[in-house]
Amino acid sequence: MFLNTVLVVLTDLAARFMGTTLFRRHFHLLLSALVMFGPMLSLWVSHHSIFAKKNHFLYRMFLHSGWGWTCIFVGSFVFLLSFSIRRSLSLSIRHLSRLAVAGGLWLSFCKLLDLLENATGSCYEPLEAGTVVTNGQTLLVLREGESKSECLKAGMLWRGYEVSEDIFLLCLCCLLLVEETAVFGPYLSLGGISDAPLRILFLFCVLLLWLWIFLLLCLLAYFPQFPTQLLGGALGCLSWRGLYQGWYRLGPSWYCPGRPGLGLLNIKAIGNDVEDAQLKQPNHDHCN
Incomplete structure (x- = not known):
């Protein structure tokens, strides 16, 4: 009980905080400010921290596997919420299709970005350590005719x-989490x-949102x-x-799958579900 x-x-x-209009309308501005001014934190953080290692x-x-975690928790929440209200598999699939669309968009952009990097990039071979150094950095020798994989x-x-595909993914996942859980x-x-x-x-989705924000700052x-x-x-x-x-x-x-909550947040429909649940399960927990 406790x-x-x-x-x-x-x-x-x-839920009350994330459902407020103020939070939903201005979260993207907060995220944009983090991306713009977050690199300034490098002046104060310790580069000997455990978070300064990419194998953390x-x-x-x-x-x-950020997109996989997002799909698992957000998809489960969206399906359970929509199906518990309407008992309609087609409606639940329609709301889940938003994740499929966002995932397809993310994969498409990653493929395009990879092609862009391959088309505009060049291969460089660093000289042996201590051979030639300028301003503390080892000089690089251009190697022509090499592909990125080679x-x-x-x-x-x-x-x-x-x-940065990592920043792209984290920003998209954060904004998607806010929209779907609001x-x-x-x-x-x-x-x-x-x-x-x-x-x-829902609580797991909130914790995942804060984890993505923390990793973004890191x-x-x-x-x-x-x-x-x-x-x-x-x-x-x-993209959002x-x-x-x-x-x-x-x-x-x-x-078009429609917006989150469309066809679900109906007072009459939810009220009928509550009455049915009260008749069938007198001790069932619900909020007024």
Whole structure:
């Protein structure tokens, strides 16, 4: 009973905060400010910290599979929320299709960015340590006719026009998490049923959001790369704006999945579900 009370209090506070119009409308501005000014943190952080190593557990476990973690938790939350309200598999699949669209967009941009880097880059071979040094840096010798894969396999350096795919992914995942979970606050305010599994999934989504923000700050502070990180953040924000602020606002149809919560946040429908649940399960936990 105590743990359930703690769960209800935490999820209610988080849902109320993330469901506010102020947070939803200005979160992208906060994220943009982090990307723009985050590299300045490199002046104060210690480069001997465990987060200054790219083989850190958080980077290997979460950053390299960030889209998978986002799909697992957000997809589970969206499916459980939509199916528990309408009991319609087609409606749940329609809402899940937003993740598929965002995933396809992310993969497409990553492929285009990889092609851009290959087309604009060159292979360089560093001279042996201590041979020729200018301003503390070893000089590089250009190697022509090498592809990126061949260059990296040979242990050489590839320099091209880069856009940070990690920053792009983290920004897109953060904005997607905010959009998809923001409907939980209005859902609870309308008297929606709030089982423990749904609340736990929502809480995991909130924790994942803060983890992505933390990893974003770590990358900006410990591995500053201007302007590649700025371009990655801009691409993530533009992708979110094109999807959630543009295409999804056209309304549900065969070519558009619609906005989060559309067709779900209905007072009459939710009220009927609550009444049915009260008749079948008198001790069922729900919020008024």
